[in-house]
Amino acid sequence: MKTLIDTLVAQKGTPAVTILFPTHRTHPENKQDAIQLKNIVKTATERLYAQYDKREVWPVIENIEVAEKDINHEYNLDTLIIYASPHFSSVVKLSVEGIAPRVIVSDTFDVRPILKAIQQTEHYYIITISSQKIRLIEAFNDKIVHEVKDKEFPFDNTQYYTTDHARTIQSGVTDNLLKEFFNVADKKFKSYYHNNPLPVVIMGDVRNLPHYKEEMDIKGLIIGEVEGGYDNTDAKELPALAYPHILEYMQTKQAEYLLAIENGQRAQKVFDDLNDIYRAANSGSGDTLYIERDFIQLGKIENGIITLSGHEEDEDVTLKIIEAVLKHDGQVVFMDSGSLATYNGIALVTRF
Template identity: 30%
Template structure:
């Protein structure tokens, strides 16, 4: 997801179409997803026809429809995103709920990808034993996928030979096996650098940490017990209890950053002031409540909110918050999504300045 976000957020061109919709994992829900997507593509087509040359609009709609036709809805997660412009055609499936909408702008609307990475918790579970290792990608308490090739990895070292019964020799062979596992995990993490929660017994956890190349990516706690034979769902259900505790601690720390910035007068809540500060490279962190969307017009003197009925106008940004998040990320800033009601006194949106 991180790789996809990096690619999409750097794309800028006319008519970047983002279609975002909730989807379903099981019957009968996913049987309706094709119709929902068809209706959203029709909405995109109508908006393109209002503001775009017909030949270009037809080409983009054709690209959307071809992309949609390739989707196997029986393998949907909880939401679906389509990204299309003249050079791009990309589908992303996410295990989070979203607000169904169509955005047509000069950039793709990647806010839900950002939200998925920040407010939700995407991680790997390394199910570790001395004989076999599995790797599962999880999102909160849901299984995204269990990896194959090279997982599951089997220990092929001759652990049962008489000469291996010597404790030091056995320890060395286990370390070598774990080292092979660690290299395979980090190869996958190179494309998708998620944190790793280890599921194993205490002895194996300690030995694995000795050989791990990227200890900073491994949770400082672990899921205790040999669960190598359990289902992926059962493992992730237990793993998330640990991850949830970590997430609560992280959210508390980010909230403390916000409170400290307010006391030090390093906090902005006016949207135009934040827009100017982003362009000056002064914003470190944006704070936004979940579910907050706002069409707007940005001028050199102001950010003017408009009604949802005006969002199709050619000079209107579909969601000004998404636009500001994108801008700030290009300057190296980050974003924190807060539960609804946590930023009431700032109308749901604010920023910490660097100085």
């Protein structure tokens, strides 16, 4: 995901079109996604012809149409994005809910949905762990999205054990076999994680949880642990057990972010005026941009000055700020609506 963001931010070429719309994971609901896509592509095409010379938009429209034809709606997630410019196109499917259909025509791509997907913690995996079975469940808040049931999961332990009494009494044999089982399970999980990176809550016997964590190749994914045996628990019941840990983690992170801003203020390294933020971001001094999830500011940027308009045909100037921060290796953190009211919805902590 980080590589994709870097690629999108580095793209040059005008016009740059971002098409976003919500999609459906299951049949027959996902049949309507193709129809919705045609409608929103038509909207994008009309806007391009209205804003640019037709010779400028032909390559972009061609890239959009090629991308549209290549989409298999049987494998949709919650959000679909088409990025297209004269010499570039990409289709991205995300597990991000609540996205409204939208077309953005600018000279940069809107990477916010991808950033939000990376940071969201209310959408997560549950891994249930025992010496007999590993299960993988995708959840959102306190509800199940689905349990993975394919050739990889549930992963039953059919070979990483011994019935040889002489071997079982040897020191470490059983533990080593169990660790190997967990290691293989983790490698299977990584393919799902790389396709859809989400945080993890693990559930299992108190003796097995430390062993499983030790075998995980990617550290730092776990945001909660629930003790118990869940091999045969209805998957729909598991998110309710995990959700208190999700809430606690989210609250902790929000508090940490606010503390970081307060510390920056004390060091006189915080801007909350849009023009000050824009200048600092472009100069490369922006370390971390904190912005509310739904914060949008419509306006224009001329000669380095932001002027807000509120007109829907104008671009969201926060996109330019986000792009500038990312181009200079800064961080962008999305926070809950209203959490940055003191800072008018946006704050930049600078490096110096």
